[in-house]
Amino acid sequence: MKRALLFCLAMAFLSLSGTSLADLPRNMPVPGGVKVIDLPDEGNGRPELRYRDRDVLVIPREGGYRALLGVPLSTSPGEQSYRLRRDGGGWETRHFQVEPKEYAESRITIADERMVTPDEEALERIGRERPRIRRALATHSDQDDVPIRFQLPVKNRQTSAFGLQRYINDQRRNPHSGVDIAGATGTPIHAPAPGKVIETGHFYFNGKTVFLDHGQGLISMFAHMDEISVETGDTLETDDLVGKVGMTGRVTGPHLHWSVSLGNTMVNPRYFLEDESPLDVE
Ligand SMILES: [Zn+2]
Known part of the structure; x- marks a missing residue:
């Protein structure tokens, strides 16, 4: 009710000011x-x-x-x-x-060698986790209404851009498939749009992670969390608490990694934001 009222006020303001x-x-x-x-x-x-x-x-x-x-x-x-x-x-x-698009390079050093070259035990764990991650990202729930306007899950500046070609300890890795947003451990993470929680877990590389299904193959993934506040099956509205920023998994410090997957393809979350300026800093 309150949200609907705010929305009406916002729309009234927008139509008055003539901006769309x-x-x-x-x-x-x-x-x-x-x-x-x-x-x-x-x-x-x-x-x-x-x-x-x-x-x-x-x-x-x-x-x-x-x-x-x-x-x-x-x-x-x-x-x-x-x-x-x-x-x-x-x-x-x-x-x-x-059309062509150039992405920059980034070089980082990770001191924990097990996070760069996982040992046999870690590889087994990664192998067990991979199907869960793949299944979550491949979800396609058929529904007419899919939110395509997102809010930043943490209202801070970006610390690492989408698409960066990464080198970890001088080894070429997959490009950065999400955005990293600054935040101290414990900073709340809010749902960028309505969705249903389809998977949560503590994964080797991604740390504590939540997958939020917005519908028809549009999925948000939040990684490296300190605390997960939701359970599989929960339905969230925009701004509902997902969990807290942390540094679990392969990280150099606390931040939120947010990925947006569309049709099982990682795309730049900024294209779904009204105000993409916080993601201009790279
Ligand atoms: Zn990241």
Whole structure:
């Protein structure tokens, strides 16, 4: 009730001031970005799209539908294709262009060698944990209403950007698949948008982690937490407490690592934020 009232007041303010909310997520067809496709309503319901052999998130919008495709960081610039089907008819292949984007390098040193080159016992543990993480990220729950406007889960500056090519103790590793946000141990982490908790655990690299399903393959992952305040099955509203910032797993200090996965593809969370300025610092 209170939230609805605040929302109405905010909308009234916005219409009075003449400014409008940004269209989110931003259409950024780059590696690690989101390709936004608007489709007119042709009177036969929600269209189906498939990209990289996965169902695509499609939400209703004024006059039609909006589809969101997550472009993997590993994608080379150039033509990509997806398939479209209306009213259960035949599949049509369509194309779009992925634009180039440069990502910086980052070199960090981790003193605990077991975190850089895990021993046999650790490798076994990582092997047991991997299917749980994969399953959570591959979740696709079908629902019409999917929130696509996010708030920062911790309202601080970014300390490490999405997409950085990382070298840990001079060894090349996967690029950074989320954003790191500054925060002392114990800083509360709030849900960036409504969602359902689909997995929690204490993982070798990610530490204490929560997976929040926003619907149709849009998932938030919060890692390195000190404390988890939710359980699998919990339904959260925007701003509900998820847990506390910590330094569990492979870290150099306390911070929140926040990943956003779209269609099982890590994309830059900033494209879902009204105000992306806190993530400008790299
Ligand atoms: Zn991180």
